Amino acid sequence: MRYKGLxxxxxxxxxxxxxxxxxxxxxxxxxxxxxxxxxxAQVTVVDSSVxxxxxxxxxxxxAPGVRVIHADIRDSGALAGExxxxxxxxxxxxxxxxxxxxxxxxxxxxxxxxxxxxxLEECSRQAPGRRIVYASTRQIYGVPQYLPVDEQHPVxxxxxxxxxKYAATVYHQLWTEMGRLDARxxxxxxxxxxxxxxxxxxxxxxxxxxxxxxxxxxxxIFGDGRQLRDPVYVDDVVDAFLMAGAADNxxxxxxxxxxxxxxxxxxxxxxxxxVAGAPAPVYQPFPPEHKTIDIGSYSTDSSRIxxxxxxxxxxxxxxxxxxTVQYFGPELPHYLSRCAVMATRRx
Amino acid sequence: MRYKGLxxxxxxxxxxxxxxxxxxxxxxxxxxxxxxxxxxAQVTVVDSSVxxxxxxxxxxxxAPGVRVIHADIRDSGALAGExxxxxxxxxxxxxxxxxxxxxxxxxxxxxxxxxxxxxLEECSRQAPGRRIVYASTRQIYGVPQYLPVDEQHPVxxxxxxxxxKYAATVYHQLWTEMGRLDARxxxxxxxxxxxxxxxxxxxxxxxxxxxxxxxxxxxxIFGDGRQLRDPVYVDDVVDAFLMAGAADNxxxxxxxxxxxxxxxxxxxxxxxxxVAGAPAPVYQPFPPEHKTIDIGSYSTDSSRIxxxxxxxxxxxxxxxxxxTVQYFGPELPHYLSRCAVMATRRx
Numbered sequence: 001m002r003y004k005g006l007x008x009x010x011x012x013x014x015x016x017x018x019x020x021x022x023x024x025x026x027x028x029x030x031x032x033x034x035x036x037x038x039x040x041a042q043v044t045v046v047d048s049s050v051x052x053x054x055x056x057x058x059x060x061x062x063a064p065g066v067r068v069i070h071a072d073i074r075d076s077g078a079l080a081g082e083x084x085x086x087x088x089x090x091x092x093x094x095x096x097x098x099x100x101x102x103x104x105x106x107x108x109x110x111x112x113x114x115x116x117x118x119x120l121e122e123c124s125r126q127a128p129g130r131r132i133v134y135a136s137t138r139q140i141y142g143v144p145q146y147l148p149v150d151e152q153h154p155v156x157x158x159x160x161x162x163x164x165k166y167a168a169t170v171y172h173q174l175w176t177e178m179g180r181l182d183a184r185x186x187x188x189x190x191x192x193x194x195x196x197x198x199x200x201x202x203x204x205x206x207x208x209x210x211x212x213x214x215x216x217x218x219x220x221i222f223g224d225g226r227q228l229r230d231p232v233y234v235d236d237v238v239d240a241f242l243m244a245g246a247a248d249n250x251x252x253x254x255x256x257x258x259x260x261x262x263x264x265x266x267x268x269x270x271x272x273x274x275v276a277g278a279p280a281p282v283y284q285p286f287p288p289e290h291k292t293i294d295i296g297s298y299s300t301d302s303s304r305i306x307x308x309x310x311x312x313x314x315x316x317x318x319x320x321x322x323x324t325v326q327y328f329g330p331e332l333p334h335y336l337s338r339c340a341v342m343a344t345r346r347x
Numbered sequence: 348m349r350y351k352g353l354x355x356x357x358x359x360x361x362x363x364x365x366x367x368x369x370x371x372x373x374x375x376x377x378x379x380x381x382x383x384x385x386x387x388a389q390v391t392v393v394d395s396s397v398x399x400x401x402x403x404x405x406x407x408x409x410a411p412g413v414r415v416i417h418a419d420i421r422d423s424g425a426l427a428g429e430x431x432x433x434x435x436x437x438x439x440x441x442x443x444x445x446x447x448x449x450x451x452x453x454x455x456x457x458x459x460x461x462x463x464x465x466x467l468e469e470c471s472r473q474a475p476g477r478r479i480v481y482a483s484t485r486q487i488y489g490v491p492q493y494l495p496v497d498e499q500h501p502v503x504x505x506x507x508x509x510x511x512k513y514a515a516t517v518y519h520q521l522w523t524e525m526g527r528l529d530a531r532x533x534x535x536x537x538x539x540x541x542x543x544x545x546x547x548x549x550x551x552x553x554x555x556x557x558x559x560x561x562x563x564x565x566x567x568i569f570g571d572g573r574q575l576r577d578p579v580y581v582d583d584v585v586d587a588f589l590m591a592g593a594a595d596n597x598x599x600x601x602x603x604x605x606x607x608x609x610x611x612x613x614x615x616x617x618x619x620x621x622v623a624g625a626p627a628p629v630y631q632p633f634p635p636e637h638k639t640i641d642i643g644s645y646s647t648d649s650s651r652i653x654x655x656x657x658x659x660x661x662x663x664x665x666x667x668x669x670x671t672v673q674y675f676g677p678e679l680p681h682y683l684s685r686c687a688v689m690a691t692r693r694x
Contacts, residue, residue, distance in 0.1 A: 106468070109464055114453075121452070154502065166510075167510050167513075167514050174510075
């Protein structure tokens with residue numbers, strides 16, 4: 001099969017197709033599920049709502065066509081019927097928190113490495129050769145040795161989350177090299193947008209900034225706010241997932257996915273505060289537990305995915321924040337519920 | 348504490364010290380244990396004799412001073428008393444087989460990653476800040492992008508064993524960065540010598556060549572025999588372990604450890620056959636299950652450990668093979684026992 005070239009409208013590939021989304025109650029997973037349902041796919045979400053990982057059943061409340069199975073991705077019994085005959089798997093189950101991983105490395109190993117190992121074995125048994133798009137992370141690269149970071153950048157994770165996400169990344173590659181699955185991998189930078197887990201600590205600074213700003217409180221920035229990040233709007237990321245899944249025989253199978261612009265944290269915070277109508281941000285020293293895993297500035301070289309699939313970020317940061325604030329306006333109570341807080345405390 | 352410079356006689360550091368050797372019934376682990384006992388250390392070996400991993404209780408039969416605890420390194424109950432007050436840990440427990448890892452990835456994850464994660468947590472709790480020397484592997488680098496391979500070479504494991512050994516390597520680094528252990532890591536090339544697991548399939552080509560040669564049979568080489576390897580004699584590797592453990596505040600904590608010369612497989616096989624008095628080797632095509640994970644030629648740049656610790660390989664290959672053949676002459680039955688074969692079959 002030859003490579004079909006750039007993907008102009010990936011949605012058509014999914015019409016009437018059977019698609020499984022792991023971690024589909026989470027932030028990015030639910031956005032992927034919603035878009036797939038809109039594209040006419042038969043979408044099943046698998047999510048075990050592990051406390052602290054950001055699942056929120058409200059994320060799919062307005063997506064009635066999506067079936068939700070409350071199961072762990074290791075539960076081959078619960079998944080058996082779902083994997084048989086599945087056309088695509090979007091694999092977003094996991095824990096994204098650096099901080100949680102340093103507090104409890106075994107939990108992170110279990111959720112991000114062991115669980116994926118079992119899931120991929122089951123996939124390759126029940127749905128051999130099937131396409132699977134995995135949500136990996138820029139964290140596998142660790143502290144950038146140069147900017148922007150491309151796919152040739154050395155792998156050097158600086159926390160447990162990074163090493164376990166890297167292990168799962170290699171698992172996807174190995175099953176593909178063995179000819180037992182057809183995996184594609186996206187190494188995501190900081191993603192933001194509707195359905196973010198605003199009230200789950202340790203899910204990244206963007207959700208934290210947004211929560212504080214949406215509550216009309218003052219965003220506190222650790223350090224001088226000069227570190228760069230290249231936030232990418234979730235709709236753009238969903239495009240990347242759909243393009244990665246739709247590509248026939250792509251020339252490469254791992255792509256970095258980043259935002260259009262590298263912005264100082266100060267600019268990011270000021271934009272959020274301004275759009276949300278919150279007070280101007282203030283600055284304070286890094287707390288010690290964050291300093292350990294601070295990686296300085298980061299920005300993504302997304303030219304490979306642009307070249308291979310035609311993907312590029314389309315939503316400027318301020319516009320993305322405007323849409324995000326607009327989404328959360330009426331929905332905020334569903335993302336600040338006491339339930340979410342309690343779930344986190346149990347983790 | 349300042350770095351004390353090159354280690355001329357590492358043995359003195361271990362006299363009357365309490366030392367734990369994990370995987371100490373295995374090939375390299377038992378050689379480390381024997382040398383430490385000779386140096387006057389109080390040596391305790393922990394080994395659970397996992398079938399297929401190369402443990403052989405005969406390896407310590409002539410080392411009466413060494414205590415052996417038959418326990419899994421995850422068994423914190425069994426280890427509790429041993430870790431309290433320990434001065435050094437030599438951490439060699441694990442499964443080294445590429446082939447086994449491709450046949451059963453979960454088993455490899457369990458033995459090489461999860462077990463190490465639990466063990467390091469327990470070490471850091473019971474023996475905080477303690478020195479630990481970990482046996483990592485050249486496999487973390489995957490297919491060499493250049494030769495000889497130094498420590499800056501990109502990490503790109505090509506099998507499950509490589510990714511799990513890499514995860515455990517990073518675990519050691521992270522616990523050290525958190526200030527909870529003082530780990531040093533050796534990335535070993537192919538090691539050979541007395542106490543090798545000759546009769547355990549999947550433990551590398553050197554043990555296989557030696558077993559066939561020692562039985563007077565014909566060594567069969569896969570491919571044309573031109574791939575390079577730089578075998579290193581186990582006594583040299585034991586030196587590296589003792590030096591790495593003895594160094595106060597070394598400038599780096601991860602070192603590649605390789606042999607003095609990169610030799611074609613054909614030369615390696617011919618040397619073994621000649622010294623062992625076996626027929627000349629023959630050549631045959633690569634079997635498919637090996638081809639997947641063949642990495643071509645490999646040779647090690649050991650200049651960092653030479654610079655930091657003063658280590659260098661001292662035993663030329665032919666001399667090492669002579670000593671190995673001499674060791675196994677009277678001992679061969681203990682390394683070809685039916686027991687070892689059966690244990691392997693159960694794996």
